[in-house]
Every structure is written in C-alpha cells, then in structure tokens.
Amino acid sequence: MTLTLKDMMAAANAVIERIDAARAQELMRQGALLLDIRDAPEIEKTGRARGSHHIARGMLEFRADPDSPFYDAELRKDRPIVLHCASGGRAALAGKLLRDMGYSRVYNLGGLKDWAEGGGAVDEPIDAGM
Structure with a gap:
C-alpha cells in the first residue's frame, strides 16, 4: 500500500503530542531544545523564536x-x-521521524505564530539593507 501525506500526518499526530507555547516555555526552562525546522529563507523573512x-x-x-x-x-x-x-505540519512529521530514530521526548508546538501568540519572544528578521 502506498502512503499518502494524509496517512503520514495521521501517524505523526497519533504519536507526537501537540503542546502550546506555555508548555513549550516550561519545557525550555527545564532544558528542552526549541527546534525550528523551517528553511532558512522563511527565518530570514519572519524571524525566529528567541x-x-x-x-x-x-x-x-x-x-x-x-x-x-x-x-x-x-x-x-x-x-x-x-x-x-510555520504551521505545525512539518513539525509533526519531523517529530515522528525523531521518535523513529530513538528520541523519546518530542513535542509539536505548531508554528512560529503559535509561539508568538502564546507570549514567546520573536527575534525580528535581519534587515537585508535594501
């Protein structure tokens, strides 16, 4: 049977807990790594979670x-x-991948917007000077 994106998303969401920004910040205070998996041009355009x-x-x-x-x-x-x-889809898939690789405590915050709306600080994009 061929896997579809829908299948992969369902499998990822079944095993990777979705958390809010407050829980993410709590985990970070305890030493968790906040990992941004967006591509570099996205970060350059929108900034990154502090x-x-x-x-x-x-x-x-x-x-x-x-x-x-x-x-x-x-x-x-x-x-x-x-x-x-950016929105949580890639984070879910990446979380499942990390789980498959033996990382047991993996969480999906969603997107940068979820972080910012939950009170997380965002470092603004670097001005390209144009």
Whole structure:
C-alpha cells in the first residue's frame, strides 16, 4: 500500500503530542531544545523564536544521527525536543521521524505564530539593507 501525506500526518499526530507555547516555555526552562525546522529563507523573512535552534527539515536525519559526520550535538536522546515550523505540519512529521530514530521526548508546538501568540519572544528578521 502506498502512503499518502494524509496517512503520514495521521501517524505523526497519533504519536507526537501537540503542546502550546506555555508548555513549550516550561519545557525550555527545564532544558528542552526549541527546534525550528523551517528553511532558512522563511527565518530570514519572519524571524525566529528567541532561544530556538535551527536545523532545516531537509537536514534533520543527518543532524539527528550521532553516527553522521553532520551530527548536531544539541540533539540528544535524553533531552526533550520541542519542534516548530510555520504551521505545525512539518513539525509533526519531523517529530515522528525523531521518535523513529530513538528520541523519546518530542513535542509539536505548531508554528512560529503559535509561539508568538502564546507570549514567546520573536527575534525580528535581519534587515537585508535594501
């Protein structure tokens, strides 16, 4: 059977808890990593959640595997990870991927807008000087 996006989203949402900004901030105070998985042009355009770490969704597998030469030490299997993207879809899929890779405490915050509307600080985009 061929998987569809709908199937993948349902599977991801079934195993990755969706949390609000207040819970994300609480987890961060306890040492969780807030991980922005949007592409660089999105961050340049809209800014980023203060205190977030960035790994583009397309590089996540490479950055999350300790045996990869591209491993990012901010990702640790003993550390909670709160993911966000623009609206929550990629964060859910990325959360499922991390779960499949052995990361057990993974959460979906949704989008940058959810963070900002929940009182999270946002660092504004860098002015390109144009």
